[in-house]
Amino acid sequence: MTMTVAQSVLTVLAVVAATMLTRFLPFLIFPEGKTPPAAVTYLGTVLPYAVIGLLVVYCLKDAVFTAWHGLPELIAILFIVALHTWKKNTLLSIAGGTILYMILVQNFFR
């Protein structure tokens, strides 16, 4: 550790402040009683579907640029899609995909 305790506390506080800003800002701009414009309400109905896609890509952002170009991730995701289509069990799909990925990166894609 290179920081003093005070410095690390300040760093964590900066992260907390920024995180809270992103969470509270929309509610501060559009308080209750104030109706957001139609464009904003419309975005609210379509964005949730787009955001999950964004998060999937966000999780894979570094994998694409590694030596294997995301091959172990791709194998694990294809496995999740197949398993989820077959069993439709959220828990099983997450656990199965993660375990397969751990086996892959610990044994075959080092």
Next chain:
Amino acid sequence: MKRKALRAAFPYTLPICVGFLFLGLSYGFLMRSQGFSFVYPLLMSLFIFAGSMEFVTVELLLSAFAPLHAFLLALMVNARHLFYGLSMLQKYKNTGWKKFYLIFGMCDESFSINCTVAPPEGVDRGWFMFFVTLLNHIYWVTGATAGALLGYVIHFDTTGIEFVMTALFVVMFLNQWEEAKDHRPALVGLGCSLACLLLFGSSGFIVPAMALIILSFLLTRKTFAQEVKAP
């Protein structure tokens, strides 16, 4: 009323419980392995409560002191919360004092449940969403703290355990795909993000991707708005 809401909320948080305990354990374990006391993951998971940013913060704490850089990086990584907030303006309405906590604890997973799941008949919506958020918060703090405490006593190969987050979002994507009649919003999200990742690289793609997604939706609003029904 509260007990009924808690009972209705709990099953929906179970997959998150496993995911958060897994991911929290590996996060706490990681912090301990870098020489931090368990107090760090305990307080960070409690007050930041944004998993990916907490992993990033471990790296920040290990490099030179630069609070402004940390602030800006957290803004970028967490800018997706702005999306969540816009989606939840209506749903969090009229929830009283709980609204403050609902916004404070609006992580990816709590958002995705509160956004897509309608509480069963006779269950108070405000309390349902409150317990979804609170349970997820408890799982995460428990996992992170337990992971750090485990780090004092055991050693095992956790390589690749972070993939649990990817798996979680992939499954959420598949579930949404199943539910939605119109797949275009999901494809817009995936396509714009991929394009921006290849164009801008991994450290700077989030903001352009969000801008491109919003722009695509606004430009095609007239055709979309008539066909896409509110969930």
